[in-house]
Amino acid sequence: MLAKSTDKQIDRTMVAIAILAAGRGTRMKSDLPKVLHELGGRSLVERVLYSCQEIQASRRLVIVGYRGELVKESLIASSEKEQENSQLPALEFVEQTEQLGTGHAIQQLLPHLQGFQGDLLVLNGDVPLLRQQTLKQLMEIHKQHKNSATLLTANLPNPQGYGRVFTDSQNLVKAIVEDRDCTQAQKQNHRINAGVYCFHWPHLEKILPELKADNDQKEYYLTDAVNFLAPVMAVDVDDYQEILGINDRKHLATAADILQVRVKDKWMAAGVTLIDPDSITIDDTVKLQPDAVIEPQTHLRGKTAIGSGSRIGPGSLIENSQIGANVTVLYSVISDSMVAENSRIGPYAHLRGHAEIGANCRVGNFVELKNSRVGDRTNVAHLSYLGDASLGEKVNIGAGTITANYDGVKKHKTTIGDRTKTGSNSVLVAPLTLGEDVTVAAGSVVTEDVPNDCLVVARSRQVVKPGWKLKQPKTVDS
Numbered sequence: 001m002l003a004k005s006t007d008k009q010i011d012r013t014m015v016a017i018a019i020l021a022a023g024r025g026t027r028m029k030s031d032l033p034k035v036l037h038e039l040g041g042r043s044l045v046e047r048v049l050y051s052c053q054e055i056q057a058s059r060r061l062v063i064v065g066y067r068g069e070l071v072k073e074s075l076i077a078s079s080e081k082e083q084e085n086s087q088l089p090a091l092e093f094v095e096q097t098e099q100l101g102t103g104h105a106i107q108q109l110l111p112h113l114q115g116f117q118g119d120l121l122v123l124n125g126d127v128p129l130l131r132q133q134t135l136k137q138l139m140e141i142h143k144q145h146k147n148s149a150t151l152l153t154a155n156l157p158n159p160q161g162y163g164r165v166f167t168d169s170q171n172l173v174k175a176i177v178e179d180r181d182c183t184q185a186q187k188q189n190h191r192i193n194a195g196v197y198c199f200h201w202p203h204l205e206k207i208l209p210e211l212k213a214d215n216d217q218k219e220y221y222l223t224d225a226v227n228f229l230a231p232v233m234a235v236d237v238d239d240y241q242e243i244l245g246i247n248d249r250k251h252l253a254t255a256a257d258i259l260q261v262r263v264k265d266k267w268m269a270a271g272v273t274l275i276d277p278d279s280i281t282i283d284d285t286v287k288l289q290p291d292a293v294i295e296p297q298t299h300l301r302g303k304t305a306i307g308s309g310s311r312i313g314p315g316s317l318i319e320n321s322q323i324g325a326n327v328t329v330l331y332s333v334i335s336d337s338m339v340a341e342n343s344r345i346g347p348y349a350h351l352r353g354h355a356e357i358g359a360n361c362r363v364g365n366f367v368e369l370k371n372s373r374v375g376d377r378t379n380v381a382h383l384s385y386l387g388d389a390s391l392g393e394k395v396n397i398g399a400g401t402i403t404a405n406y407d408g409v410k411k412h413k414t415t416i417g418d419r420t421k422t423g424s425n426s427v428l429v430a431p432l433t434l435g436e437d438v439t440v441a442a443g444s445v446v447t448e449d450v451p452n453d454c455l456v457v458a459r460s461r462q463v464v465k466p467g468w469k470l471k472q473p474k475t476v477d478s
């Protein structure tokens with residue numbers, strides 16, 4: 001579409017995104033950069049990036065400084081993990097070696113955006129609850145009104161700590177004054193700056209060198225840019241919870257609560273039963289099928305998926321694991337593992353390091369499985385450890401069976417064929433292969449491979465001596 005003649009030099013189609021992620025976040029009292037603190041399965045800055053996914057941006061710039069390499073590595077790793085990101089432009093990292101304020105951070109973009117004629121969406125890296133829709137609306141209003149800058153604002157019941165936004169009757173911004181620079185009268189204004197702005201870059205580019213650090217913190221404030229630009233418009237968010245900025249651990253906990261309500265409402269609306277929702281936590285990276293039931297004190301984390309009709313909990317932790325349909329998990333911990341349909345896990349099972357449980361299995365009562373595959377209809381029902389093992393179908397692992405998979409240096413594999421049964425308290429010393437239809441006698445220590453259809457007894461024979469008695473020691477009196 002052709003631009004209007006009055007607006008010839010303004011290209012309203014190009015958008016670049018810049019995220020401010022260079023600060024340490026002193027108020028977090030942490031070695032970890034603030035923007036890497038985690039909220040519901042994603043870091044704060046990852047969430048900010050996620051909220052911009054619907055914006056058709058041509059560039060994505062992240063300004064890093066304090067432990068910048070760490071922030072960079074973390075964002076690269078997460079963008080590789082998220083397939084959604086495949087359509088998005090690659091992240092570009094811009095260094096702000098000294099953190100002299102949000103305005104100074106944006107000044108670092110000058111050499112990178114030379115000649116860029118579009119709009120720049122700027123987001124603080126510590127505003128993790130923004131909705132994609134909110135940012136789309138902000139961009140639309142910005143374009144529609146051909147503003148020089150448009151910023152997201154909210155009326156907060158408690159605006160303490162935020163910059164206050166002063167507007168005229170047309171919603172045009174006159175000034176933004178930081179909380180610490182406000183007079184008592186200015187503090188009565190509850191309209192705050194969310195730290196999310198859309199600037200027309202050619203305008204911002206011109207005035208960035210004008211910013212002065214004449215404030216309480218002696219920092220270059222991006223918010224002072226509004227003094228040099230016009231028109232600058234404020235756009236209120238409907239739900240002020242969206243723009244919560246995380247400055248300390250208390251804010252982080254508040255944001256986690258808000259996110260939990262959102263995530264739980266979504267899954268309940270989609271047909272999932274949550275029993276005692278307040279005692280449950282669900283990362284928003286988790287996927288649940290209708291008719292799943294999540295019982296109290298259960299925590300679902302990371303890339304976890306739960307199938308329809310499954311009942312998880314009470315008292316379970318599942319992370320980065322795929323649970324099929326109609327599975328029950330009771331008082332158990334499952335990480336980086338898979339469980340197929342109709343299996344029963346627990347009470348007190350620990351599946352980890354790529355355990356794969358087939359369909360219709362029973363695993364539980366103090367059983368640990370690590371990096372092991374279990375075929376359909378196999379039971380490992382009591383007091384066992386299976387590590388680096390591969391079990392066929394319809395195997396029965398007797399109570400207390402242990403794979404001795406570690407020789408002190410290396411881990412070794414155990415393979416167990418279909419329908420094989422191990423007696424109670426067997427020790428299977430790996431590397432070891434038991435064929436199909438093998439029976440291992442209780443208490444055996446099996447060190448050599450066993451072919452199909454065998455009974456293996458690997459323990460000393462019982463000795464019974466009839467009439468044998470301990471000699472009574474003589475006492476003085478006798």
Ligand code: UD1
Nearest residue numbers: 020021022023099100101102125126162163193195221245
């Ligand atoms: C900022 C705004 C304030 C607004 C609030 C919203 C300014 C001057 N103030 O205040 O008006 O109400 O956000 O949450 O912008 N950062 C850098 N480099 C720096 C300094 C900061 O990249 O030199 C980054 C931080 O990592 C952070 C973001 O900018 O992600 C905001 O910095 P922060 O110190 O939290 O600003 P606030 O004091 O909260």
Ligand code: CA
Nearest residue numbers: 126245246247
């Ligand atoms: Ca902040």
